[in-house]
Amino acid sequence: MTYQSFGPYTEARRLEPAPSAALLQRAATIGGTALSRYGVVLGFLILWQVSASLGWVNAAIFPALDTIVVALAKALASGQLVGDIAISLQRAGIAFGAAVIVGIPLGLFMGQIRAVERALDPILQLFRQTSALAIYPIFILFLGLGETSKVAVIFWATLFPLLLATIGGVKEVDSKLIEMARTFGASQTTVFARVVLPASVPAIFVGLRLSATTALLLLIAAEMIGANKGLGFQVMNAQYNFQIPLMFGAIFLLAALGLTANAALVALQHHLCRWSIVAR
Amino acid sequence: MHADHTTRRGEVTIRDLSKSFALNGQPLPVLRNLQLKIASGESLAIVGPSGCGKTTLLRILAGLEQPDAGQVLIDCLPMRGMGAERAIIFQEPRLLPWLTVLGNVAFGLDVQGTPPAEAKARARHYIRLVGLADFETAFPRQLSGGMAQRVGIARALTVQPEILLLDEPLGALDAMTKLIMQEELSRIWREEQVTMVLVTHDLEEAIYLADRVLVLPKEKGAVARLIEVNLPRPRERSDNDFVAMRRRLMAEFGLSRPVMGSNVGL
Numbered sequence A: 001m002t003y004q005s006f007g008p009y010t011e012a013r014r015l016e017p018a019p020s021a022a023l024l025q026r027a028a029t030i031g032g033t034a035l036s037r038y039g040v041v042l043g044f045l046i047l048w049q050v051s052a053s054l055g056w057v058n059a060a061i062f063p064a065l066d067t068i069v070v071a072l073a074k075a076l077a078s079g080q081l082v083g084d085i086a087i088s089l090q091r092a093g094i095a096f097g098a099a100v101i102v103g104i105p106l107g108l109f110m111g112q113i114r115a116v117e118r119a120l121d122p123i124l125q126l127f128r129q130t131s132a133l134a135i136y137p138i139f140i141l142f143l144g145l146g147e148t149s150k151v152a153v154i155f156w157a158t159l160f161p162l163l164l165a166t167i168g169g170v171k172e173v174d175s176k177l178i179e180m181a182r183t184f185g186a187s188q189t190t191v192f193a194r195v196v197l198p199a200s201v202p203a204i205f206v207g208l209r210l211s212a213t214t215a216l217l218l219l220i221a222a223e224m225i226g227a228n229k230g231l232g233f234q235v236m237n238a239q240y241n242f243q244i245p246l247m248f249g250a251i252f253l254l255a256a257l258g259l260t261a262n263a264a265l266v267a268l269q270h271h272l273c274r275w276s277i278v279a280r
Numbered sequence B: 001m002h003a004d005h006t007t008r009r010g011e012v013t014i015r016d017l018s019k020s021f022a023l024n025g026q027p028l029p030v031l032r033n034l035q036l037k038i039a040s041g042e043s044l045a046i047v048g049p050s051g052c053g054k055t056t057l058l059r060i061l062a063g064l065e066q067p068d069a070g071q072v073l074i075d076c077l078p079m080r081g082m083g084a085e086r087a088i089i090f091q092e093p094r095l096l097p098w099l100t101v102l103g104n105v106a107f108g109l110d111v112q113g114t115p116p117a118e119a120k121a122r123a124r125h126y127i128r129l130v131g132l133a134d135f136e137t138a139f140p141r142q143l144s145g146g147m148a149q150r151v152g153i154a155r156a157l158t159v160q161p162e163i164l165l166l167d168e169p170l171g172a173l174d175a176m177t178k179l180i181m182q183e184e185l186s187r188i189w190r191e192e193q194v195t196m197v198l199v200t201h202d203l204e205e206a207i208y209l210a211d212r213v214l215v216l217p218k219e220k221g222a223v224a225r226l227i228e229v230n231l232p233r234p235r236e237r238s239d240n241d242f243v244a245m246r247r248r249l250m251a252e253f254g255l256s257r258p259v260m261g262s263n264v265g266l
């Protein structure tokens, strides 16, 4: 007896994409989805523009969007902000990169060895719950006011979400899958490479996205506290000099940086985790 | 590891096997002095009330659990841990969600170091065998329960074991899929000529598939019984002999009224 002859009982599920006739409907659906997703943001921006240009709010404090865009474009064209963007990216990038290089392997290691994880968990929780900003003065004390202390404090704050998420991911790996691999004679190393690591990827990405957000937060705070360059510094500086459109411009740049980092991580996650459904 | 192919393969000898677990500090005996010889290419079903040690026995045979006393011989050699001549199919499919059907079925061979091209080719063969040729590139989340279980079965077959251990592999399936899968298992067992040890709580399934049925008791002191299923193959569930066999097996559980269903709720 062949499978085809089972007819209605072979739970066949079609995997082909929708036929092209439904293309228009799909476009409409996508449009609707975009509207429901970004409609409020759009409304907010329109309200901002209208209320500033019609004088509902004080335009000196809330400049119209076009004024902000023009100020931003001027600052970028004159090269004024370019150096700040570069130094900010460098600080956040180095710290985040170091956190990735340290946090993921350490987390993978710690998550696998119950005794190590149990012994270190309390101190990790303590470090995580202690605001990195509160201990920034300690970093300054040891490392001075230069680049090192800034990168160090961002690294510190970025490390813990990633480390804890990775440990959590490894601990959550279904032991039944590990057992299954072992029945095929998989060695410890093979089990790690073929089961534990891929199973932890979604949790690691949760940590990565959390860490990226934290990196930007700490970047701005560190630059506002003790810097003479960088986007965080420019926000403060523009405010001191009452260059309000430029201040908003710098804030927008920071927001764009955060959105871009998150979008890049989501895209990477989609690429690596086609098998699971990724939440945004 | 593999015995010479000209001699008998996949013969299992269980000698004086005992196993107990600790329950609230007290030893809980699960298997007591079990003796059993499973012939090469035989199909043995293990039935018994829930908690009688069916899974434990199968896990010992798979090398996932150590017996307290006694010995298991595979082809006359003492069994040591897990081995490539045995494959176990669990009650759940245990698929790796990040691999496609093809990747999952080839997983055992990959782990054992088979060259990827060969692993893929062999995996494809068994994917066809379980009727999933159209789903090679699907991910586990796109499969129904029955399809996922078939992937698990294909994965175990791909490493071409001499002994196939199955722990209630069809327990979670709906009645219709179950019947189809029983037919499939029967066919696969014939074609692959493997020794099959099938744990089930479905007496009809045991009679349909097994040469012999091992009934494990739960009560202390009771002994395991072996029942021969002398029915011609392919078997027909509505045959008089089949029904008589089912009644006899139910009598083992003190359930021998005129029989309607076969699935004793254990």
Ligand SMILES: Nc1ncnc2c1ncn2[C@@H]1O[C@H](COP(=O)(O)OP(=O)(O)O)[C@@H](O)[C@H]1O
Pocket: B021, B022, B030, B048, B049, B050, B051, B052, B053, B054, B055, B056, B057
């Ligand atoms: N790892 C374990 N630790 C403690 N007790 C166990 C363990 N595995 C099984 N048992 C106990 O052994 C008995 C037999 O279990 P099992 O072999 O799973 O039964 P079955 O598969 O026949 O339902 C049960 O009482 C169960 O609670």
Ligand SMILES: [Mg+2]
Pocket: B054, B055, B056
């Ligand atoms: Mg069981």
